Amino acid sequence: MDRIDLNCDLGESFGAYRIGLDEEVVPHVTSVNIACGWHAGDPLVMEKTVAMAKQHHVAVGAHPGFPDLLGFGRREIKASPDEVYAYVKYQLGALYAFAHSQGLEVQHMKAHGSLYNMAGKDIRLAEAMCRACRDFDSQLIILALAGSQMEQAAKEMGVPCAREFFxxxxxxxxxxxxxxxxxxxxxxxxxxxxxxxVRMIKEGKVQATNGEDIPVQCDSICVHGDNESAIAFVTAIRSRLAEEGITCQSFGSFVR
Incomplete structure (x- = not known):
């Protein structure tokens, strides 16, 4: 592997509350996952975040979550597959409005928090999310945890899927x-x-919590922009990848 994507969650501020250092991290990544107003974000923040991504030539993706602003989308909500299907499609439409009006495509969808984790283990929820993405745009790429039920559902349903490593x-x-x-x-x-x-990219392996190596193949690395140390970490990753001869580019250019 000689290329990799770096993705980051953005646009999670809302109203008077600022969350994350979006302006500082966006120049260092190649894809961004923009909150769609349910677990975080608001219409004005979405508008500004899309504009920021356009300015830095960064690919845009939707970051839908459960309707759980107080819990930041990290609390599990018992939702049926039909509800999850509608939740995802609704939030995709919200981001599409802002992206389309600024001349941008929505490259991908990456679920947030508990929605991401639950769909990674529950094939029924994973299939519902894949259907929502496919029905919205058959070319839309799902960004999923490598080896998860979400990746499996996407493969079985013929939905483009990029694999993510943390x-x-x-x-x-x-x-x-x-x-x-x-x-x-x-x-x-x-x-x-x-x-x-670097080991994951070059060898396709990572050491698990029990000390054993497990296989991991990925197209994108998730990074964060929560604080100054996180920004330093992102820049360190870019520098190390450059030293290893690995190019950073949005996965939309090599995953279809």
């Missing part, structure tokens, strides 16, 4: 993300995270 998260032996409540689930050691990224 640079700063530990992996369970089954390939899922270790729960944040588990010690060591979030990796704070920059050098360790960088080494894991």
């Amino acid at each position: 640079a700063d998260r530990a992996y369970a032996p089954d390939g899922s993300l270790a729960p944040r409540s588990q010690p060591g689930a979030v990796i704070h050691d920059t050098q360790m995270a960088l080494d894991r990224v």
Whole structure:
């Protein structure tokens, strides 16, 4: 692999509340996942975030979540596949309005928080999200956790899918993300995270929490822009990838 995408969640501020350092991180990534107003974001923030992505020539994607502003979309909500289908389609339409009016395409959809995690393990929810994306735009790419039920559903339904790797998260032996409540689930050691990224790209492997290597193939690395240390981490990843001869570009150019 000689190319990789770097994606980041953006547009999660709303009203008087500012969340994340969007302006600082966007020049360093190649794809952005924009909140669509349910777990975070609002219409004005969406408008500005799309404009920011356009200015920096960064690919735009929808980041739909559960209607859970107070819980930031991280609380599980018992929703039927039909409800999830409608939730995703509704939020895709919201982002499309802002992107289309500024002459941009919506490259992808990446679910947020609990919606992402639940669809990664529940094939019925994964299939509902794939149907929503396919019915909205057959060329829309789903950004899914590598090895998840979401990736499997996309393959079976013929929906374009990009596989995602988390640079700063530990992996369970089954390939899922270790729960944040588990010690060591979030990796704070920059050098360790960088080494894991390079190994994953070059060898297709990552060490799980039990010490065993598990196979991981990916097209995009998730990074964050929550604080100054996160920004430093993103720039460190770009520098390390350049040293390794790996080009950063949006996955829409090589995943279809």
